[in-house]
Amino acid sequence: MAGFSKDLGIDLGTMFTRIADGTQIIVDEPTIVAIEVADQKMVAVGKEARDMYGRVPDTIEVARPLQNGVIADYEITETLLHVFLKRTSGLIRIFKPNVMISVPYGVTSVESRAVHEAVLQAGAREAYLIQQPLAAALGVDLPINSPSGNMVICLGGGSTQAAVLAMYGIVTAETLRAGGMQLDEAIVTYVRRKYGVIISEVTAEQLKIKIGAAVPQDTEQSMEVQGQDQVTGLPRPVTLTTSEMVEALQEPLKQIAETCRRVLEKTPPELVSDIIDRGMALTGGGALLRGIDKLLTKTLGIPAYLVDNPLTCVAEGAAKALPMYPHLRRSLPPV
Ligand SMILES: Nc1ncnc2c1ncn2[C@@H]1O[C@H](COP(=O)(O)OP(=O)(O)OP(=O)(O)O)[C@@H](O)[C@H]1O
Numbered sequence: 001m002a003g004f005s006k007d008l009g010i011d012l013g014t015m016f017t018r019i020a021d022g023t024q025i026i027v028d029e030p031t032i033v034a035i036e037v038a039d040q041k042m043v044a045v046g047k048e049a050r051d052m053y054g055r056v057p058d059t060i061e062v063a064r065p066l067q068n069g070v071i072a073d074y075e076i077t078e079t080l081l082h083v084f085l086k087r088t089s090g091l092i093r094i095f096k097p098n099v100m101i102s103v104p105y106g107v108t109s110v111e112s113r114a115v116h117e118a119v120l121q122a123g124a125r126e127a128y129l130i131q132q133p134l135a136a137a138l139g140v141d142l143p144i145n146s147p148s149g150n151m152v153i154c155l156g157g158g159s160t161q162a163a164v165l166a167m168y169g170i171v172t173a174e175t176l177r178a179g180g181m182q183l184d185e186a187i188v189t190y191v192r193r194k195y196g197v198i199i200s201e202v203t204a205e206q207l208k209i210k211i212g213a214a215v216p217q218d219t220e221q222s223m224e225v226q227g228q229d230q231v232t233g234l235p236r237p238v239t240l241t242t243s244e245m246v247e248a249l250q251e252p253l254k255q256i257a258e259t260c261r262r263v264l265e266k267t268p269p270e271l272v273s274d275i276i277d278r279g280m281a282l283t284g285g286g287a288l289l290r291g292i293d294k295l296l297t298k299t300l301g302i303p304a305y306l307v308d309n310p311l312t313c314v315a316e317g318a319a320k321a322l323p324m325y326p327h328l329r330r331s332l333p334p335v
């Protein structure tokens, strides 16, 4: 029977959940659910739930069950995983999958046990946990089976994880419980302070993605967005530029760079010299911010580069880790 089971890699992220079957991504959905408040019945999951955000009556709650990479609402997470797993196989009751699921580096044993339990309850036959930076490193094919140093930075929506890896394991690492969402909040604050206009976090994220950058750009872009006048409460449009985005993002980006610096400071010099040669791999949605590679290269003095599959590498690496279990076993979090 086990021969019919799928091996799946799951990246349970604050903003997105991605499931890989080998190198194929079969689920890529926002980690969001819509629930009927009165009876706690689920109305929608993933993209469908996200589209309801800010557009539903009080009787329906649209919620993210994860915060900063860890489960904030256990029941909802379990339901969400169940729905997504069912999509990978209509026959989940008969052909339960074996699952490798990512957790942020440095979570508590209570937090990681919750993930393990949730995915088993959601329909997995066997479940193993893997730290997100280790999965990301496998997903971008870093040679972590050797004694040389490799560095990966996961720039997620709710967390930033920087890690140095060698010999199938994490040598030094740190997690900052802040990520892309904090960049969006910084844009909201900037626009309110400078123009007296309140914009939503969704609008701030659009600004960041369309015209945002971590360092000044040769071509300046601008974008008009709708906000609400802080004093009159009336709708008011405001136009923002790329240089304003760079200014707005400086503080949270500094925190991200500091996290990477602290990891490098704790790393043995032999491994640091390997990293200087090979560079550090930037993964996660935040790696797509224009110029973040340049900013980190400049502030840390070590070349940083964007990987080919920043959004999917954690799920792909987790799927890859399943058959490597005998080698990885000692490095994986206990449950
Ligand atoms: N082009 C882009 N420029 C800047 N930021 C981007 C871009 N595309 C996506 N992002 C940001 O990437 C983040 C989502 O990344 P990702 O899917 O890796 O997060 P996650 O895995 O759900 O979160 P975490 O790993 O922290 O739990 C969001 O904050 C989003 O705004």
Ligand SMILES: [Mg+2]
Pocket: 011, 013, 014, 132, 154, 156, 157, 284, 314
């Ligand atoms: Mg992630």
